[in-house]
Amino acid sequence: xxxxxxxxxxxxxxxxxxxxxxxxxxxxxxxxxxxxxxxxxxxxxxxxxxxxxxxxxxxxxxxxxxxxxxxxxxxxxxxxxxxxxxxxxxxxxxxxxxxxxxxxxxxxxxxxxxxxxxxxxxxxxxxxxxxxxxxxxxxxxxxxxxxxxxxxxxxxxxxxxxxxxxxxxxxxxxxxxxxxxxxxxxxxxxxxxxxxxxxxxxxxxxxxxxxxxxxxxxxxxxxxxxxxxxxxxxxxxxxxxxxxxxxxxxxxxxxxxxxxxxxxxxxxxxxxxxxxxxxxxxxxxxxxxxxxxxxxxxxxxxxxxxxxxxxxxxxxxxxxxxxxxxxxxxxxxxxxxxxxxxxxxxxxxxx
Numbered sequence: 001x002x003x004x005x006x007x008x009x010x011x012x013x014x015x016x017x018x019x020x021x022x023x024x025x026x027x028x029x030x031x032x033x034x035x036x037x038x039x040x041x042x043x044x045x046x047x048x049x050x051x052x053x054x055x056x057x058x059x060x061x062x063x064x065x066x067x068x069x070x071x072x073x074x075x076x077x078x079x080x081x082x083x084x085x086x087x088x089x090x091x092x093x094x095x096x097x098x099x100x101x102x103x104x105x106x107x108x109x110x111x112x113x114x115x116x117x118x119x120x121x122x123x124x125x126x127x128x129x130x131x132x133x134x135x136x137x138x139x140x141x142x143x144x145x146x147x148x149x150x151x152x153x154x155x156x157x158x159x160x161x162x163x164x165x166x167x168x169x170x171x172x173x174x175x176x177x178x179x180x181x182x183x184x185x186x187x188x189x190x191x192x193x194x195x196x197x198x199x200x201x202x203x204x205x206x207x208x209x210x211x212x213x214x215x216x217x218x219x220x221x222x223x224x225x226x227x228x229x230x231x232x233x234x235x236x237x238x239x240x241x242x243x244x245x246x247x248x249x250x251x252x253x254x255x256x257x258x259x260x261x262x263x264x265x266x267x268x269x270x271x272x273x274x275x276x277x278x279x280x281x282x283x284x285x286x287x288x289x290x291x292x293x294x295x296x297x298x299x300x301x302x303x304x305x306x307x308x309x310x311x312x313x314x315x316x317x318x319x320x321x322x323x324x325x326x327x328x329x330x331x332x333x334x335x336x337x338x339x340x341x342x343x344x345x346x347x348x349x350x351x
Contacts, residue, residue, distance in 0.1 A: 007058035019215030033205035041215030080151030119149040248308035258333025
């Protein structure tokens with residue numbers, strides 16, 4: 001884990017600190033998003049963690065070790081770092097870019113080659129096709145993936161990311177966010193991630209640190225708590241309108257009490273939706289909906305998704321309900337639009 005203890009930074013010639021008496025614990029294996037208005041100390045805080053910027057006062061602990069006074073270069077080799085501009089060396093191949101830190105650490109050539117191929121697979125790029133290319137031959141999204149791979153090259157326990165998806169178009173950005181979450185599920189790094197986008201913070205973060213002017217930490221909590229229970233007026237204004245909609249992306253369908261639905265012919269129509277299915281049990285169409293004479297199309301959303309995903313599907317298909325399905329596309333229940341305008345009943349998350 002990372003722990004910042006009473007960390008402050010005052011730049012030369014400035015009377016007011018950029019970061020003031022900051023205490024912040026980043027739990028092992030979690031993603032902590034640093035958000036706030038421009039100039040509030042987010043990037044300064046991130047760079048103090050690997051001492052690209054030296055703190056004026058306070059302590060930095062990495063897995064319990066005080067690294068405030070250790071050699072900065074040695075510290076940075078233990079911490080992955082990914083930035084918005086990617087910073088790939090244009091005259092290096094993709095493989096050479098990924099291998100920079102392992103080479104500095106003296107890894108053997110075979111180990112480096114194996115690690116490069118492993119990371120290219122991890123970020124969804126085929127090693128045979130991309131290993132020998134140069135950065136100019138890649139799209140912006142592909143370059144950003146290489147930036148993430150390079151940050152992971154030496155298998156650091158900690159990753160620092162400074163708006164890594166900020167310069168990417170919205171469609172590619174959304175896809176990279178999904179891929180990033182999938183990678184994190186596989187490798188479980190401790191990640192500090194600076195963003196100016198609250199929606200991105202809510203989607204990616206286990207916890208959100210909201211910074212205010214002067215580098216003051218205004219609130220540090222789960223995304224749901226930040227959205228629904230702002231600590232003060234500053235956080236409430238920063239969150240702004242739309243918090244209820246953003247909260248839908250936090251509600252997992254696996255935690256929502258879904259309406260019962262049954263296979264047509266399997267029993268009487270007891271006031272619940274019934275459906276027709278194929279031989280594999282996948283729902284094909286509605287056969288009965290209480291109070292409905294003209295059947296809407298049957299559309300599905302995976303149980304692994306969120307209520308936000310379900311709303312998106314309903315709006316796209318212009319239907320008042322969706323069938324929630326498992327990995328084999330077998331229905332697990334239905335979610336109706338009118339349930340969304342009431343308080344959604346949710347199951348208690350198991351400890």
